[in-house]
Amino acid sequence: MVDNPTTTLPSPDRLRGLLATLESGLLERATEVRLALLTALAGEHILLIGPPGTAKSELARRLHRLFEGAPYFERLLTRFSTPEELFGPLSLKALEDDRYERLTAGFLPTAGIAFLDEVFKANSAILNALLTLLNEREFDNGVGRTRTPLISVIAASNEVPADEALQAFHDRFLVRLPIAPVSDASFEALLRLTTADDSAAPADTLSAGERADIARASAQVRLSVEAVEALRALRQWLGTQQVTLSDRRWRQCVGLMRTAVATEGRTQIDALDLWLAPYVASPTPELVPRLTQWFDTDIARAVPQDAPWLTRAVEAFEHQWEIERSAEAEQDDGTAGKLALARAISGSQDDGGMTRLMTESLEAHTRRRYSPVHIAARLAQVDEITGPASANWTQVHQDATALADRLRERVWVPPPVVERLLGAHTHTLATLDGLLARLEAVRAGFAALPVDADAEAAGTTPARAPEPVAL
Template sequence: MQSGLIERETATRLTLLAALSGEHSLLIGPPGTAKSVLARRLHLAFEPGHYFERLLTRFSVPEELFGPLSIKALENDRYQRLTERYLPTANIAFLDEVFKANSAILNTLLTLLNEGEFDNGDCRVKVPLIAVVGASNELPADDDLQALYDRFICRYNVQAVSDDNFVALLELDEENIEPADSDRLSHAEVDAIQTGAQALPLSADALTLLKALRPYLATQNIVVSDRRWRKVLKLLKVAAHTNAQSEVSLWDCCLLEHCLWNTPAEQDVIQQWLSRQIGAGSGFKTERLEKLIATWESTLKADQSSQTQIRNQQGQDLYLSRDGIQTTAGSEQEWARRDGLALYLSPPDQDDRSNGQRGYTERELTENFFDQHYQQCHIDGHWQHIDQYLAEPANRLIHHHQNSPCMEATRHPASLIRGRLEESQKLASDIEVLQQSVEQGYDAIERALGQHLWISAAYIASARQTLSDKLQQVSAFKQRLQLVVDAYQHLADKPKSSTRPLSSSSKIA
């Protein structure tokens, strides 16, 4: 199907897979991007049948899709359409600008797409339709079209050929693709595929992923109807069955990125989530591991930098005096001096007796507060001589000094270090198991995807790179945590020591 097409591998596979599942696909993109070619190629994959193609406009009428009314039937009072060569008799159909469909044709089209039936006059007939490929260069804006939008299970954004393949596009040979009749699928074979797929179970990993995906989509405000979930599951089973698998694997779930989005932005969100989950094992949570290891690194740093105040043999806290001598006194005080001269407080009637902790010398006191002749000052209702004032210890400026506590590295209890080691080593063991799981996923890529019918080579390369990146992340996590374990082992190996006594040169204040 994809012969002679450039950068259309995924779109080709999706349209064929949707058809084999009895579902419809939607191609979104600008004109001239081979959307109609893909639909015609799809028609060639099945036994010769009627192919129907129509460009819809806002003014399209039911006759354009479902056939004209039968005049002969009207003469016999019967409302019946002549459907031959129209949509009700086609096995593959291409509806261009499908969201231009108006209310006159919408209900009939919905029934035909979802039920595979067509109301022709007073009877409902089964149609041979295998699949419809819809195309549009824009998403539906009208709420009335959301039901029609939901009928297309596979959705793919078709873009112009990239610059890298532009020359190949120009040199492309025109070729007429016409497969042999023996290579085409019959209705019976399609029915057999769908019947066989129904019996396939979901693997435990695939079920776990789907159960996690639904609430995640809800947090991202991505709405997926119950009907779509059921049809998506059918598509996954057909993909697994046609790939000769006994169950739907985790890798099959990568197809979900083409089935659950409503806008291109949502597709990116889904694709990124799936890339984080598929192939790495259910335990790989990058953010969680990063937080756990960062917490351990922070805990280690706190344990290593933790300090405890030194005590003497009597259990008293020790401090370091200004002279660098250990003491039990938490603070010291001394009479203040400036240039060798004693400093004093001003008389009590001053707001700031300390003069901003600068104090006053004897000369400054005399000049500012005492009578120059009698050297007296009126204090508390009495005259006081300067000599008497200076002799009072309460009038001296005193500097208070807060001694720094004597600290040493905390000697943690052996039970705490042992607990830290056990917990960190357990996490290291879990990361080791995770690394093995990711390595197994990486090794299984070729086995699981090398011959996969529905997963493109580009996706396989992307999956391989994703797992390679995850392996690097796990390796980095292991190295960081091993440093933590080694550091705690070093703490555990430190010799125990008793309370430090004062040295003979130390002074007790």
């Protein structure tokens, strides 16, 4: 835990319980649930990008119930929305005294958690007021500016705004998360959901004091050298995509990771905390998969491998073994003709298996025999490949175990992300297992080749190693 005796943080197990409450009945929303709660604990805002009917407003309503004493505000914005709908009506009494003030009770300036649907459709008067409220947590009411109790805004939109005038407002949302309808795998479960599956009032909530403790603990979290290098690599990669993040966004990104680290009981940010990067650094949903791939490859080093080099080697050995296994002796003492006759007879009559046994005996007699030197050379070449392949398997297994150990205590990494990262190693290990089994089988095949030991002893067979199998 973060070393501060005056700080009382919710335990990781308690946070997992809150996440389970938040996620109950929401299908395939593990990532959205975790990012929404983490973003709120960090005092930031989240934008959900996706079609209507994907539980965006439901997630916001559930989130607000986790925060003790946090009023909730929700509004669908259109181009015809007026400031009064968000910030409250004008005070007639104040107007009598020549003051331009709003009655904000029950409106956005007094909310703790707010959900703004179709947020980019609002007009400029509303957006300008929202800019200050979201960033500074202040609201201009008449000639005075007042503090607001706002914890976090969950905004929703069908698409990212293309208008340059909206980019400053778009940048106010630190986390920008694409959201999609449930997949075919969860379709039946979706149909079977009932109103009883909706989240009721949670048994546990987070107090304002606990949120303040989290903020203090987060400020003590250190940024490791590993994390700095990973962030440098992220900045370079973004440069190749012509994406530039503002200085404010970089600091907010680190702040979000500090909150995750502090609430997980760790003391410093590491490179794996950049699992958040696709949802913070991607200006559009289209970049999220590419940035996710970058994280998996360059940071987590968890990409499924098919080991094409080993596949080619195994196939080459199998092909060579098949050639040598079926090769016939160079000298023909009349056995070949007998074998052809036996094969013809066995195909035309059933004599209780005698012809078959005779055919097998003749086939064995006509098979080419190999010197011990030849067989030893083949085995040695197979072993030359088996050694590095086995070492590769050991390294992947160690990496998978180490990664699983690091991810086990992470509260915020969504299960789909964990499954994807560990699944990559599982795929690689299964691939290597299969190829190593084929190598073992082909090695046994070479070892079982007929041996011309008598000829070798007599010196009639050159004790010369064969040409290596071309890999």
